[in-house]
Amino acid sequence: MTRPPKVLLERVERRFGSSVALAALDLAVEEGEFLTLLGPSGCGKTTTLRIIAGFVDPTGGRVLIDGREVGHLPPNKREVGMVFQNYALFPHLTVAENIAFGMKQRGAPEAVRRRRAGELLDLIKMTGMGDRHPGELSGGQRQRVAIARAVAHPPAILLMDEPLGALDLKLREAMQQELRAIQKALGITTLYVTHDQTEAMVMSDRIVVMQGGRVEQIGTPSDIYMRPASRFVASFVGRINFVPLAADGRPRGGSASPLRLPSGVPIGSRGLTLGLRPEWLRLLPDGAAVNGYNVLDGRVTDSVFVGSHVSLAVDLGDGGTLTVDGRPEDALPAPGQPVRVCWEPERAIILHDH
Amino acid sequence: MAKLHHRTPERIAAALVLAVAYTVLLGPILFVIVSSFDYGQRAYVVFPPERFTLESYWRIPDRYWDALWNSLRIAGLCTLASCLIGIPAAIGIVRSNIPGKAAILAVFRAPMQIPAVVSGVAFLQLYYALGAATGWYAVGSFTGMVIAHVFAATPYVVGTLVGVLQRFDQTVEEAALVLGASRLGTLWQVTLPMLKPGIFAGALYAFMISFSEVPMSVFLAGSHQVTFPVEVFHSMQFDFEPTILAISTIVTVLSLVVVWAVQRVVGLDKFVKTGAAD
Amino acid sequence: MQSFKRLMGGLGAAAIALALTAGTAAAGQFDGVTVRIGTFGGKWRDIVEANVAKAFEAEGGKIEFVLGQPANNMAKLIAARGQEPPFDVLETMDNLLPQLAAGGFLDTIDLTKIPNIAKVDKAFYDDKKVMVWITQEGIVYNKAKFAEAGIPAPTRYADLANPKLKGKVSLPDISAGGAMPAIVGMSHEAGGGEADIGPGLELVKTIGPASFWSSSSNLQTQLASGDVWAAAAQAGNVQRLKGQVDLAIAFPPVAGKSGVLKQGYLVKIKGAKNAAAAEWIINAFLSDQMQVATLTAGGQVPVSGPALAKLRENPDYGFLRLSPDQLAGMYSIDFGKVNEAAYVQKWNRSITR
Numbered sequence: 001m002t003r004p005p006k007v008l009l010e011r012v013e014r015r016f017g018s019s020v021a022l023a024a025l026d027l028a029v030e031e032g033e034f035l036t037l038l039g040p041s042g043c044g045k046t047t048t049l050r051i052i053a054g055f056v057d058p059t060g061g062r063v064l065i066d067g068r069e070v071g072h073l074p075p076n077k078r079e080v081g082m083v084f085q086n087y088a089l090f091p092h093l094t095v096a097e098n099i100a101f102g103m104k105q106r107g108a109p110e111a112v113r114r115r116r117a118g119e120l121l122d123l124i125k126m127t128g129m130g131d132r133h134p135g136e137l138s139g140g141q142r143q144r145v146a147i148a149r150a151v152a153h154p155p156a157i158l159l160m161d162e163p164l165g166a167l168d169l170k171l172r173e174a175m176q177q178e179l180r181a182i183q184k185a186l187g188i189t190t191l192y193v194t195h196d197q198t199e200a201m202v203m204s205d206r207i208v209v210m211q212g213g214r215v216e217q218i219g220t221p222s223d224i225y226m227r228p229a230s231r232f233v234a235s236f237v238g239r240i241n242f243v244p245l246a247a248d249g250r251p252r253g254g255s256a257s258p259l260r261l262p263s264g265v266p267i268g269s270r271g272l273t274l275g276l277r278p279e280w281l282r283l284l285p286d287g288a289a290v291n292g293y294n295v296l297d298g299r300v301t302d303s304v305f306v307g308s309h310v311s312l313a314v315d316l317g318d319g320g321t322l323t324v325d326g327r328p329e330d331a332l333p334a335p336g337q338p339v340r341v342c343w344e345p346e347r348a349i350i351l352h353d354h
Numbered sequence: 355m356a357k358l359h360h361r362t363p364e365r366i367a368a369a370l371v372l373a374v375a376y377t378v379l380l381g382p383i384l385f386v387i388v389s390s391f392d393y394g395q396r397a398y399v400v401f402p403p404e405r406f407t408l409e410s411y412w413r414i415p416d417r418y419w420d421a422l423w424n425s426l427r428i429a430g431l432c433t434l435a436s437c438l439i440g441i442p443a444a445i446g447i448v449r450s451n452i453p454g455k456a457a458i459l460a461v462f463r464a465p466m467q468i469p470a471v472v473s474g475v476a477f478l479q480l481y482y483a484l485g486a487a488t489g490w491y492a493v494g495s496f497t498g499m500v501i502a503h504v505f506a507a508t509p510y511v512v513g514t515l516v517g518v519l520q521r522f523d524q525t526v527e528e529a530a531l532v533l534g535a536s537r538l539g540t541l542w543q544v545t546l547p548m549l550k551p552g553i554f555a556g557a558l559y560a561f562m563i564s565f566s567e568v569p570m571s572v573f574l575a576g577s578h579q580v581t582f583p584v585e586v587f588h589s590m591q592f593d594f595e596p597t598i599l600a601i602s603t604i605v606t607v608l609s610l611v612v613v614w615a616v617q618r619v620v621g622l623d624k625f626v627k628t629g630a631a632d
Numbered sequence: 633m634q635s636f637k638r639l640m641g642g643l644g645a646a647a648i649a650l651a652l653t654a655g656t657a658a659a660g661q662f663d664g665v666t667v668r669i670g671t672f673g674g675k676w677r678d679i680v681e682a683n684v685a686k687a688f689e690a691e692g693g694k695i696e697f698v699l700g701q702p703a704n705n706m707a708k709l710i711a712a713r714g715q716e717p718p719f720d721v722l723e724t725m726d727n728l729l730p731q732l733a734a735g736g737f738l739d740t741i742d743l744t745k746i747p748n749i750a751k752v753d754k755a756f757y758d759d760k761k762v763m764v765w766i767t768q769e770g771i772v773y774n775k776a777k778f779a780e781a782g783i784p785a786p787t788r789y790a791d792l793a794n795p796k797l798k799g800k801v802s803l804p805d806i807s808a809g810g811a812m813p814a815i816v817g818m819s820h821e822a823g824g825g826e827a828d829i830g831p832g833l834e835l836v837k838t839i840g841p842a843s844f845w846s847s848s849s850n851l852q853t854q855l856a857s858g859d860v861w862a863a864a865a866q867a868g869n870v871q872r873l874k875g876q877v878d879l880a881i882a883f884p885p886v887a888g889k890s891g892v893l894k895q896g897y898l899v900k901i902k903g904a905k906n907a908a909a910a911e912w913i914i915n916a917f918l919s920d921q922m923q924v925a926t927l928t929a930g931g932q933v934p935v936s937g938p939a940l941a942k943l944r945e946n947p948d949y950g951f952l953r954l955s956p957d958q959l960a961g962m963y964s965i966d967f968g969k970v971n972e973a974a975y976v977q978k979w980n981r982s983i984t985r
């Protein structure tokens with residue numbers, strides 16, 4: 001039952017001169033899962049992938065693939081697949097030759113290569129396009145070829161570094177689905193890099209949120225969204241309002257009455273911060289109340305129509321502002337009107353100040 | 355041309371520019387070719403020709419053929435040697451992180467900045483000094499000529515390749531490595547094929563430089579070997595002969611055929627088409 | 633008619649050639665000897681090959697050619713200084729002799745081993761150099777065009793300033809082989825000389841030529857097309873364009889003489905490996921066969937008496953000065969007073985195009 005993880009990074013560190021790109025990173029990619037590295041630019045995502053692939057040597061720690069340490073192996077001996085943001089297809093080879101390149105390196109006979117390339121072309125919905133050259137393909141087609149090429153000789157792990165970054169939004173969304181479908185069909189362990197949180201949510205089994213060369217949190221998309229481990233994760237993934245509470249349960253600096261917390265959360269002597277997602281909040285006319293809900297009074301200062309919802313800014317009078325999502329079909333208060341913001345006490349993220 | 359009915363002022367302007375460009379480029383060549391069919395033992399070029407005869411061709415003296423064959427061998431060897439030196443040099447200059455890369459590149463570019471006549475005299479002096487020291491005199495020898503031509507041609511190979519390599523996307527090589535290709539396999543299966551247009555252009559440059567080199571070769575030609583352009587140059591200095599037009603026409607046609615054939619064999623068209631899109 | 637005359641000329645040359653070969657010494661005196669001659673390329677080399685090298689081969693020797701313009705070959709000589717020179721015999725021109733002498737490249741020629749030297753005017757050789765051909769420089773003009781326009785035949789360079797010739801005159805560019813004689817000739821005419829070419833350059837400006845010719849092919853094309861009616865150039869152009877245009881040459885007075893000579897010499901190079909054969913080669917250049925071919929095939933005027941006499945009989949060459957007296961009456965440039973670099977500078981400064 002306790003199979004070793006497909007890829008295991010143990011206290012991996014990488015310095016470039018005096019700057020630390022990765023600091024004692026621990027990470028386990030389980031067999032068959034789709035794990036995404038998510039984080040702001042420069043947090044070390046690419047460096048992590050390149051260490052696994054063998055293009056960058058760690059300055060500390062160990063890298064294990066299938067339980068074997070691979071630190072001494074060059075990239076061509078590591079059995080990893082890699083998809084690059086700019087595709088990096090071989091322009092002088094046909095699509096089929098591109099796909100079969102890895103198999104050829106391992107001495108697969110011509111017939112086997114041709115059959116496998118055909119299968120993969122079917123899988124990526126490019127049947128019959130094997131004789132084209134990469135220059136004759138669209139961006140999305142090139143990306144699919146790049147994926148097929150990376151998995152043709154099944155790698156222990158598939159590494160993808162922002163593979164959809166160069167595509168426009170529409171195509172990117174379509175490709176997210178397709179990529180996930182291909183990954184599932186092949187059951188291939190995948191380590192994916194993106195700095196687009198929606199993409200990470202849509203595609204991943206688990207997400208690793210990174211910052212400054214460290215792991216902030218590892219968890220399923222809903223864990224990350226509903227139970228972020230830090231203020232950074234909470235604000236990096238999705239939109240959020242922070243309401244700092246004093247030790248007596250009142251919003252700090254305001255005159256509102258104490259707020260109810262989710263059951264079982266003790267309020268410390270130094271207080272804590274509530275994290276409220278805009279879609280968890282509801283607006284009530286001034287003076288109205290809903291039983292058992294927390295309530296804060298304020299005044300609408302701004303209202304922006306976003307399509308799926310209307311984003312309203314509510315000034316709480318004590319310096320704090322809440323962002324609230326309203327449904328466009330509801331009669332929403334106009335800017336200047338006094339309103340009440342209310343929410344179910346259980347729907348709140350508790351962030352302890354450190 | 356097939357879409358004449360789409361005429362717009364821009365199209366007409368473009369066509370005009372193209373026509374002028376082609377006239378300027380091809381005019382002198384056509385002039386030589388057409389004139390070569392008039393043979394009158396004349397001291398000058400007759401254009402348009404007053405008659406049509408192949409006499410100029412029958413009368414091409416052996417010394418032109420000998421010089422042409424010699425030039426082809428020299429240019430061929432020079433191309434090979436320039437590529438063998440220039441390609442690794444360019445890769446080393448662009449890819450390695452040795453210090454003083456700019457200085458090394460400058461050294462490789464230097465021959466382009468020295469007037470060829472000066473290089474010619476310098477080689478002459480060098481060969482004599484070398485001869486005094488070793489007893490082997492390169493002056494007037496085939497080897498001596500090839501070495502001087504390699505000196506002149508290598509910078510063009512290096513220059514072309516450095517340009518191509520600087521634009522080269524190295525992630526393609528990483529892709530090959532991660533797919534299981536060794537370093538050598540990557541060089542052979544990916545890097546070199548992708549550099550092919552650059553190598554071809556550099557080699558063509560080297561060949562042309564060698565094949566048309568006069569200012570240096572004039573000093574280094576010997577009694578046993580003269581290059582074709584030097585032979586023509588000498589002939590022109592003494593007197594104009596119509597056979598020069600004939601042999602020049604043959605050389606022109608030969609070059610066109612060779613370039614066309616190489617392009618077909620190397621398959622450049624296809625490559626350029628696919629490579630350009632990335 | 634024309635070709636018949638040529639045929640006769642050729643037959644005459646052949647007869648002389650036969651006579652000469654019959655009279656030469658027993659074969660084999662140069663067995664295994666290779667002599668290297670620094671000389672011009674192109675057709676001239678073919679002429680030397682046919683008329684000198686063949687005979688040398690009959691003696692068991694072999695000739696190798698080191699081709700190049702005289703200045704070019706001199707550079708090779710300088711590069712090889714202190715070592716074996718690149719050639720044993722050098723064909724060069726009058727303007728380079730002072731430099732060759734100053735550089736110590738000239739070996740003493742044993743004139744007693746050159747029997748043919750007796751056929752050459754004493755003024756044309758000494759023990760360092762032997763003249764083998766000349767070109768005669770003056771004013772080449774188109775007889776028909778002059779007649780049509782009612783212009784009298786030119787006698788002096790200044791006649792080229794005739795307004796009726798506006799746009800029809802070409803003078804040599806400073807880079808052309810004909811520049812030196814034209815500039816020196818014009819300078820003398822205008823009151824200067826080798827040491828002072830200022831008046832000559834003034835005359836160039838007064839004439840205001842339509843073009844400056846840079847090579848003989850270039851000039852000949854313009855003469856043949858009728859674009860140019862008159863040019864300061866050498867007599868060889870008249871011969872070369874025979875049958876195309878009817879040209880004549882006028883020799884203007886220069887310092888009490890008439891017309892300017894440009895001279896080709898053979899010199900023996902100091903340190904040459906096969907010095908012994910050098911005299912034989914020089915002798916062969918002065919053979920009647922080679923001297924006749926110098927003009928008939930090469931367009932240069934020979935220097936040996938019998939060849940000149942032979943050629944005087946041919947009316948085709950009537951435009952040339954082929955008697956010893958006439959040759960002695962032509963001006964030879966005093967290269968001791970010539971500073972070529974300064975000429976180029978002065979030219980560039982005063983002649984604008």
Ligand SMILES: Nc1ncnc2c1ncn2[C@@H]1O[C@H](COP(=O)(O)OP(=O)(O)OP(=O)(O)O)[C@@H](O)[C@H]1O
Pocket residue numbers: 016020021039040041042043044045046047048195
């Ligand atoms: N070769 C290198 N030399 C020096 N510093 C480097 C090098 N490669 C990466 N770094 C630094 O290491 C840190 C992590 O870089 P990395 O490329 O892994 O970030 P990333 O998370 O992939 O960012 P992005 O989202 O912008 O691609 C950055 O601060 C970067 O500047």
Ligand SMILES: [Mg+2]
Pocket residue numbers: 045046047161
């Ligand atoms: Mg990155």
